[in-house]
Amino acid sequence: MAAMANKKREPISVFPRALVSISPFILLISAWELTAVVITSWRSVPFPTPWTTASRLLSALGGETLVDQTLYRHILDSLVRWIAAFLAASASGVAFGLAAGWFRMLEKIAMPIVHILQLVPGLAWIPVAILLFGVGEKATFFMIAVTAFAPVVINVVSGVKRVDVIYVRAARMLGAGRKTLFLRVLLPGSLPQILSGLRIGLGNGWRVLVAAEMIVGTGTGLGYAIIQARWTLDYASAFVCIIVICLVGLATERLIFSPLEKKTVERWGLSRGDL
Amino acid sequence: MLDILEVSKNFYHRESGQEFQVLCDLNFRINEGEFVCLLGPSGCGKSTLLNLAAGFIKPSAGRLIFQGREINAPGPDRAVIFQDPTLFPWLTAIQNVEFGLQNAGVSKNERHLKALQSLQRVGLENCADVRPHALSGGMRQRVSLARVLVLEPALLLMDEPFSALDENTRERLQDELLRIWLADRKTILFVTHNVDEAAYLADRVLVMGPAPMSLVTEVRVPLQRPRRRSAFEIQNITDRLRMELGRQPCCIPVQKRSHGNENNQT
Numbered sequence: 001m002a003a004m005a006n007k008k009r010e011p012i013s014v015f016p017r018a019l020v021s022i023s024p025f026i027l028l029i030s031a032w033e034l035t036a037v038v039i040t041s042w043r044s045v046p047f048p049t050p051w052t053t054a055s056r057l058l059s060a061l062g063g064e065t066l067v068d069q070t071l072y073r074h075i076l077d078s079l080v081r082w083i084a085a086f087l088a089a090s091a092s093g094v095a096f097g098l099a100a101g102w103f104r105m106l107e108k109i110a111m112p113i114v115h116i117l118q119l120v121p122g123l124a125w126i127p128v129a130i131l132l133f134g135v136g137e138k139a140t141f142f143m144i145a146v147t148a149f150a151p152v153v154i155n156v157v158s159g160v161k162r163v164d165v166i167y168v169r170a171a172r173m174l175g176a177g178r179k180t181l182f183l184r185v186l187l188p189g190s191l192p193q194i195l196s197g198l199r200i201g202l203g204n205g206w207r208v209l210v211a212a213e214m215i216v217g218t219g220t221g222l223g224y225a226i227i228q229a230r231w232t233l234d235y236a237s238a239f240v241c242i243i244v245i246c247l248v249g250l251a252t253e254r255l256i257f258s259p260l261e262k263k264t265v266e267r268w269g270l271s272r273g274d275l
Numbered sequence: 276m277l278d279i280l281e282v283s284k285n286f287y288h289r290e291s292g293q294e295f296q297v298l299c300d301l302n303f304r305i306n307e308g309e310f311v312c313l314l315g316p317s318g319c320g321k322s323t324l325l326n327l328a329a330g331f332i333k334p335s336a337g338r339l340i341f342q343g344r345e346i347n348a349p350g351p352d353r354a355v356i357f358q359d360p361t362l363f364p365w366l367t368a369i370q371n372v373e374f375g376l377q378n379a380g381v382s383k384n385e386r387h388l389k390a391l392q393s394l395q396r397v398g399l400e401n402c403a404d405v406r407p408h409a410l411s412g413g414m415r416q417r418v419s420l421a422r423v424l425v426l427e428p429a430l431l432l433m434d435e436p437f438s439a440l441d442e443n444t445r446e447r448l449q450d451e452l453l454r455i456w457l458a459d460r461k462t463i464l465f466v467t468h469n470v471d472e473a474a475y476l477a478d479r480v481l482v483m484g485p486a487p488m489s490l491v492t493e494v495r496v497p498l499q500r501p502r503r504r505s506a507f508e509i510q511n512i513t514d515r516l517r518m519e520l521g522r523q524p525c526c527i528p529v530q531k532r533s534h535g536n537e538n539n540q541t
Contacts, residue, residue: 269408
């Protein structure tokens with residue numbers, strides 16, 4: 001029975017693999033096309049079709065400006081904000097999570113606060129951010145960092161607590177001091193959970209970044225471009241930005257997290273939940 | 276070398292809210308170079324005693340004196356071989372062996388050389404760059420032996436190290452352990468519940484029972500090495516141990532079984 005269950009199912013021969021893997025995109029695009037056609041004739045508003053969006057994307061990639069800036073400038077500015085704030089949130093989140101996972105007292109005092117932070121919807125930080133930093137870069141930085149921080153901490157803490165006490169004992173028996181214990185035992189031991197925390201944090205940050213740019217008035221960036229394009233009825237440009245946002249999100253998973261997981265957790269023979 | 280002086284250990288059982296005694300007023304001494312086995316039914320506190328000697332937990336009463344000083348924390352002078360090899364999965368075999376050396380501040384080149392020699396000693400120099408998950412159970416336990424031997428500990432504390440291995444591997448590892456022990460005469464405190472293993476390995480077997488009769492008796496094994504497993508004298512010892520063990524309950528109730536994981540973390 002077990003052998004049967006482990007055996008991979010035969011590929012369905014009618015659909016070649018390549019076709020299966022592109023079919024979600026085909027479905028999505030068809031639904032989009034259909035929506036565009038129906039909405040355009042029904043409400044007589046220019047809902048951009050996949051085709052008009054694609055040609056707008058090409059022209060933007062060719063260097064044509066989109067809401068006063070090139071598409072590249074928007075992407076770059078959004079990425080810089082996102083990465084800077086995410087790095088700050090993840091570095092402090094991992095460090096704090098390791099400490100809170102180890103020191104009971106810190107956990108008891110600090111973790112309820114982190115859990116409350118996590119309950120605040122990303123966009124609800126907008127008034128707080130504006131009050132604290134005024135309109136501008138600092139406010140977006142704050143919003144990304146604050147929404148990415150909580151999931152990172154929560155996952156790291158649960159990761160540290162799941163590291164078997166026997167590894168800690170082994171390390172101490174081998175003469176490990178506190179620094180070694182944290183960096184060479186607790187950190188790698190909780191890496192599966194750390195990675196999932198970073199994943200969630202990065203996703204949260206990205207979503208809130210786009211929303212924050214719409215409101216906090218940064219002057220550039222993909223979110224800013226979407227909202228500005230709407231005022232000028234340049235909906236195709238807004239759609240281009242949405243597509244780029246999705247592609248960036250996909251790329252981080254494919255180019256950062258999957259390889260990182262392959263290089264560490266999988267190579268160590270750990271799956272999530274081991275240890 | 277290691278003195279156990281009037282040691283008692285109580286654990287707090289969270290569900291029932293009661294304290295119960297695992298070790299009661301235990302007294303014995305282990306001499307330099309001796310191979311001592313602790314034999315007893317599961318739950319009698321053998322592992323607890325080992326954890327006390329390692330410094331992972333503290334006694335509720337009494338003292339443990341190692342080389343003239345009271346034990347209060349774990350350290351590389353008292354190496355532990357756990358039942359699970361507990362190699363760090365994120366480090367290769369040789370990095371695992373180097374871990375302790377690095378903590379001791381040994382330079383990179385020397386560390387590598389020593390670690391390689393230690394792996395050689397357990398016959399695994401070819402697996403230096405392999406990660407633990409790709410090694411068999413027996414090989415992992417060999418690496419964990421190499422990992423502590425490289426630190427030249429004064430005392431080896433072994434907690435049923437071979438009990439998770441198959442018969443053949445277990446006997447091979449017992450022989451390797453004896454070969455290493457004969458070469459540099461480390462002091463070994465070896466926990467087991469297997470009478471054959473105790474009779475084959477030990478100079479002296481301490482038979483333990485449930486508290487308050489923690490130390491039941493002591494059986495000396497005055498036999499030359501190398502020993503033959505099937506030798507008549509070994510069989511005699513085995514029979515004697517089996518008889519002593521037979522007088523004890525076959526296992527101590529579940530609520531009494533604890534290895535001190537919940538509290539007393541140090």
